[in-house]
Amino acid sequence: MTDLVSHRFDAIGTRWSIDTSLPLDASLVEAVADRVERFDRDWSRFRPDSLVARIASTAGRTILPDDAPGLLDVYRRLYAATDGAVSPLVGRTLSDWGYDEHYSLVPAPRISSVPSWDDAISWHGRSIETFRPVTLDVGAAGKGYLADILSALLSRAGVDEHTVDGSGDIVHRAPRALRVALEHPRDATKAIGIVDLSTGAIGASASNRRVWRGAHHILDAVTGRPASAVIASWAIAATGIEADGLATALIVGDPSRLAEHFDFEWVRMLADGTIERSAGFTGQIFAHQTVADRISAHRAAAHEGAA
Structure with missing residues (x-):
């Protein structure tokens, strides 16, 4: 797409853009706004009038919106692939850490543990029962899922070539690849690499966003604490929900386990600056030490020592 037109808006706590070759007509802009509002009203834990808020108020059975089965499928696979480290049940624990509806950013004296899936809920398609x-x-995969939903809405309206970008969680549907920079988690003016995204999606996750008083918004649901070993990750997959969810899972999970459940490529940066990437990643990594570099250096040093 050349000479792109951007439709920009705020949604679910972040900045969005939809890039197309022609401006969206007024009815489509309204349809996008309505669909975003519906998604937020259903899934936001920051709104007192949301479905999530109603579920949190009492145990029992609730009929979920029609987009729920897609969320269930991805979350259940992420939960299994990370041994529970990625879970849709982290809301109360995040609130205790200070990431609550008031954005207090002050941890509570006692942090609640994250309940296990089968002990707390039974979720089948559009029906959920809470015990x-x-x-x-659903923040681990929600932005990517909303990007998928908006992409489908555009396609149904005849806008087949488009890019939906939710602040780094991107769904791209166009013949020409989109060049995406992988932002350095410790310096937003730099990139650790680039990738050319063909039709598909990329998700990004980093612990430098939404940071406060020694905490951040990416929790390991098993420990109930902010993750620390991995500080940034990127996942490339067919859909936004998978790319977004996998980027989160790469912060707390084992890539080889995730690859048993999903088809994707990935990059991640560890806390010591080491960069790991999948064997099939075709992007470019800049002058940073990767795991492969470390292995090569170690072998060279061993060879010199043996000579």
Whole structure:
């Protein structure tokens, strides 16, 4: 797409853009706004009038919106592939850490543990039964899923070539590849690499966003604490929900386990600056030490020592 036109808006706590070759007509702009509002009203844990807020208030059975089965499928696979480290049940624990509806950013004296899936809920398609009041949080994959939903809405309206960007979680549908920079998690003016995204999606996750008083918004649901070993990750997949969810999972999970459940490529940066990437990643990594570099250096040093 050349000479792109951007439709920009704020949604679910971040900045969005939809890039197309022609401006969206007024009815389509309204349809996008309506669909975003519906998604937020259903899934936001920051709104007192949301479905998530109602579920959190009491245990029982609730009929979920028609987009729920897609969320269930991806979350259940992420939960299994990370041994519970990625979970939609982290909402209460995130609130205790200070990432609550008031954005207090002040951790509570006691941090609630994240309940296990089968002990807390039974979720089948559009029906969820909670055995106790629980606060759902779909932030691990929600931006990517909303990008998918908006992409499908555009396609149904005849806008087949488009890019939906939710602040780094991107769904791209166009013949020409989109060049995406991988932002350095410790310096937003730099990139650690680039990737050319063909039709598909890329998700990004980093612990330098939404940071406060020694905490951040990416929790390991097993420990109930902010993740620390991995500080940034990127996942490339067919859909936005998978790319977004996998980027989160790469912060707390084992890539080889994730590859048993999903088809994707990935890059991630560890806390010591080491960069790991999948064997099939075709982008460019800049002058940073990767795991492969470390292995080569170690072998060279061993060879010199043996000579």
